[in-house]
Structure formats: C-alpha cells, structure tokens
Amino acid sequence: MAEPLLRVTDLRKSYGESWAVDGVTFAVDRGETLAIVGESGCGKSTLARCVARLAQPTSGSVRLDGLELATLSRRRLRPLRPRFQLVFQDPSTSLNPRWTVEEIVREPLRLQGVRGDVPGLLSEVGLDPGLAGRHPHQLSGGQRQRVGIARALALSPDLLVLDEPVTALDVSVQAQIINLLLRLQEERGLGYLFISHDLAVVSAVAHRIAVMHAGRLVETGPAEQVLGRPSHDYTRALVAAVPGA
Amino acid sequence: MLEVKDLVVTAGGVRIVDGVSFEVRPGEVLGMVGESGSGKTMTMLAVAGLLPGPARITGGTAALYGTELTEARLERIRGRRIGFVFQDPATSLNPLMRVGAQIAEVLRIHGLGRTAARRRAVELLEQVGIGPERARVYPHELSGGMRQRIVIAMAIALRPALLIADEPTTALDVTVQEQIMRVLRAAQRETGAATVLVSHDLGLVSEAAHRIAVMYSGRLVETGTADEVLGAPRHPYSAALMRSRPRIGAGRGPLPVIPGHPPAPKSRPPGCAFHPRCPVALARCAQEVPPLAGGVACWAVQDG
Numbered sequence: 001m002a003e004p005l006l007r008v009t010d011l012r013k014s015y016g017e018s019w020a021v022d023g024v025t026f027a028v029d030r031g032e033t034l035a036i037v038g039e040s041g042c043g044k045s046t047l048a049r050c051v052a053r054l055a056q057p058t059s060g061s062v063r064l065d066g067l068e069l070a071t072l073s074r075r076r077l078r079p080l081r082p083r084f085q086l087v088f089q090d091p092s093t094s095l096n097p098r099w100t101v102e103e104i105v106r107e108p109l110r111l112q113g114v115r116g117d118v119p120g121l122l123s124e125v126g127l128d129p130g131l132a133g134r135h136p137h138q139l140s141g142g143q144r145q146r147v148g149i150a151r152a153l154a155l156s157p158d159l160l161v162l163d164e165p166v167t168a169l170d171v172s173v174q175a176q177i178i179n180l181l182l183r184l185q186e187e188r189g190l191g192y193l194f195i196s197h198d199l200a201v202v203s204a205v206a207h208r209i210a211v212m213h214a215g216r217l218v219e220t221g222p223a224e225q226v227l228g229r230p231s232h233d234y235t236r237a238l239v240a241a242v243p244g245a
Numbered sequence: 246m247l248e249v250k251d252l253v254v255t256a257g258g259v260r261i262v263d264g265v266s267f268e269v270r271p272g273e274v275l276g277m278v279g280e281s282g283s284g285k286t287m288t289m290l291a292v293a294g295l296l297p298g299p300a301r302i303t304g305g306t307a308a309l310y311g312t313e314l315t316e317a318r319l320e321r322i323r324g325r326r327i328g329f330v331f332q333d334p335a336t337s338l339n340p341l342m343r344v345g346a347q348i349a350e351v352l353r354i355h356g357l358g359r360t361a362a363r364r365r366a367v368e369l370l371e372q373v374g375i376g377p378e379r380a381r382v383y384p385h386e387l388s389g390g391m392r393q394r395i396v397i398a399m400a401i402a403l404r405p406a407l408l409i410a411d412e413p414t415t416a417l418d419v420t421v422q423e424q425i426m427r428v429l430r431a432a433q434r435e436t437g438a439a440t441v442l443v444s445h446d447l448g449l450v451s452e453a454a455h456r457i458a459v460m461y462s463g464r465l466v467e468t469g470t471a472d473e474v475l476g477a478p479r480h481p482y483s484a485a486l487m488r489s490r491p492r493i494g495a496g497r498g499p500l501p502v503i504p505g506h507p508p509a510p511k512s513r514p515p516g517c518a519f520h521p522r523c524p525v526a527l528a529r530c531a532q533e534v535p536p537l538a539g540g541v542a543c544w545a546v547q548d549g
Contacts, residue, residue, distance in 0.1 A: 033497075039418035039419065039420065040418055140506045141281070142506055143506075170280035170281050170445065170506075170507065171280060171445065171447070171486055171489060171490055172280060172485070172486060172489050172502065172503045172506070172507070173280075173506055174489075174491075175489035175490070175491070175500040175501070175502045175503075176502045176504075178491065178499075178500055179499045179500060179502055182498070182499055183499075197418065197419065198491075199419075199493055200448070200490070200491040200492055200493050201491050203491060203492070203493045203494070203495065203496070203497070204491040204495065204497060204498065204500060205497060206497065207497065223496075223497060224496065227493050227494070228494070237420055238419060238420065239493065241419045241420045241422065241423045242419060242448065242493060243422070243423070243426075243446065243448035243449040243451070243452050
C-alpha cells in the first residue's frame, strides 16, 4: 500500500501533568482534506502545532511521505520545512505589520535561498500584484488571509496545516477563501489538515472528519457520514448544537 | 417599544450609521445582522448612549416608549431601562467583586435595600441556571458560559424595557452557545423586554429572532420576519449572503460567493452601497440611494 502524505501515529503532547493531545492517530492523502473538529481546549490547535513542528510532541510519530518529523532536530528539519506549511486563524497577528506584502511572501523563499515568483503567487491567490507594496493594515481581512496563503504556498508545499483559517472572516469573505482553498487543492494536489470548530465550514471543505474531544479523536470517517449519521454521542451533540442547521 | 427613526451616527466626518429606522415591540426579538463595518453595533451603541470616542449622533431619533433616548441628560433612565449583554463578559464584570454582590449592586444603585437586593440576586442567579452557592465566587472562577449567565442576570435585574445582546455567544463554544441562547430567550420572555440581538451569525439569529434587519455599509437594506428574510430574502445582498453561507448537508464543494468585500463607510460608493457587487444593479443604483420601502431598499426590486 502506498504511504499516505501524512501519517500521525499515537501522537501525545503533555503540558505538565495534563495531556493536551492524548494518543492521536490519523492519515491524510495527497489532494485530501482531513478536518479536525472540536471545541476550545480539546487539543486541536496543539495537535496542529505538533504536526507543523511548532511544538515538540512528547511522543508518537509524524511521518510526511514516510519521513519521520517528530524526532528530528531543528537543523535536520529545516530542509523539510518547505514541504509542510501552516496557515493561521488571524492573519493580522501572523503577518509582520512592518513588512510589505512582497516582503512577507518572499520571506520563506529568502530563508530557503531560492528564487520565486511573488507576483505569480499573488495572482494565484486572487490578489492584485499591484498590492505588493502595501502593508497588512492597508488590506482587508480577506486580503490578509490571501497573503498568508500565498506565503504558505511560496515553497510549493505538499501539505498545508490550516488552523481555523476562515474563523475571523465575514460570511461573504469566508466563502471566497473556502473556494480559494478548494481550487488550490485541486490545482496543486495539496493535502490539507483543516482545524476548525465550525461544522458548517468543515462540511464545505472536508473529505473526512475527525472529531476531537479532551485530547483524543472520538470519531473519524467520511464527512457525510460523520455529519449525517454521527456514531459518537459527543459528535451528535456537536451537530445538534449548530444553529440554523 | 423601541422606535428608531433616521438615525445618523458620524465619526471623523464619516456617516458610519446612515439613516437607520426600525421598531421593536415589547416581547419581540429583532435580529440585527451584518458583516464587519455594517454599523449594526454602532446603531445599538447609539441607541444606548454608549458611543465610543469620536462617534456622535448627528441626526434622527431613538425613543423608548416615547422617551427620547438620544439626549445626553437621560443617562440614568438609560441605565435602568436598557439591559446589555456584550460578546465578552469580562468587559461587563468587575474581576474583584463576587458575582452575587455585583448583581446586588445593580439593584442597590437603583434603590433596593441590602437584604432585598441580596435575596433578589439569588433569584436572578437561579433564573439563569446558577445555584445560590455560586454567588460567592469571583468571575475568574467561572467558565466563559457561566460568566455570560451572570451578565444576563445583571442585564435583566432591573426588568429593562429594552435588552440589547451584541454577539452574546460569539466567544463561546457551540454547545455552550446553545445553552446561553436558551437562558437569554427565557430571560427575554420573562421580562417581556423588546430585544435586539446583534450578530453576524445568520444561523443563530434564525433560531432566536422574530424579525430580522439586515445592515450593509451603515444602512438597513432589508427588514422582515425571520422566515421572510432568511427563507426568501429579497435584497440582492441578503440573498447572496444566505447563499454564500456554508451549511451542513450541502456537501463538499465551492460556495456561491459575492465578489469583492463590504466597503468601509469612508469608501462607501455613491447610490446603493452594494451596487458594485450586485448582480442585478441598474444604472440608477449607482446614483441614488434606494429608500427602505416595503421592507427592502433596492431599486431593482422596487422598480421590477
């Protein structure tokens, strides 16, 4: 059987006495979106940070294309960084306010010492390349998130870890960014690990859904099954609580 | 009964609320929806006399049972007759005071004696689903949902004629949201207050509101019953907004989007503010602001 793009096995992360992530196992294929859903404090953001190696897992395995990331030193990890990138919830805090759009999108290219096509990246995420000289505060929330996505794409990753990427956006802008993510996935064959508390958003993007509660995955399955015929009580409660559904 | 007529709020020379009129009857919940910068919060802060910094009411009126609210001298009446629930309970609670005492203080300021105020505070706690033993805890000892219950108890303590809830559950988890909305609706029914629920969340509003008002760039673009506005929206903006919202059951795939983004009030285009993004805009839409007529402010609907 071919190795999936991302395979996470029995991942654990503790803070002091408590386990934020308590034995989590899943896989994400190329071109596939796995959504991790759950409420605040369930451990989903810690999980995202462990997968992207912004946090060091306490134990367990994170394999990208079969290569173990969890135990690599920062130095050994560096050449692999281009292959997985993180997109954050709030673009206004994840983008350096003193830099221009051009500088922000170019930074990962510069760090890896490679050339890149910044205007091409901006066009690809639906931004007018004429905005390259602007600063983040001169952009709308949706434009800022497009900049965050362009930066994440700069090194042609295989996997994007998206942590609540549309949560801070207005409804009409949220739909635009969801569509952008769907299009980029199709064009580039990206794997997405999509972290969200919002089941309606997740239903528009996810092939599969894993429901996280108290550090563990309580249910995993195809999106239509988890949302339409949830088997775990906690999933049922989550689905039932979505207003106006 | 709250009656708002042609309300204009100006900040830095820009009309951030631009001629808004609506009514809320006793016992009724009006859901006020809109995206960022639509003016929904500013409208309600103006009604409540809580406009921040440079923002001023520069036109129109807001009256509660015939008493004009927009005059500064009515500070005290406002405090007694309007209850508030904001998004972040921390802004409404004193971190150094036990929660029971905070509720009692609201009552004492408005004339209740010490013992009566304490007794009533315990009743109010029970009403929002908090046991009397929790009266002696401090806000930080409670979860976000519990803190929001305390804020609701304070908001209804004086049996306000108007209850304003601005994104009351936005900061909370979805399962807690549901509980808080239940508490809020029970409190609203019990007091019979005219209620305005301000939210960007159409799903939330659809479950709680009798009528809906949709704002766009400082103006009301559509009003009607919740069924009308959410089920068969007539303004092209409301219709597009409903369509663009992801729904469980719709399955994976692209959403129908509105191109562009809502304009900030200072760059509001002439005519109908939505016309540059509107699929059915007429020549007239770029020149004249359509009035709210028959529940919808749209030349294409009114002329068509």
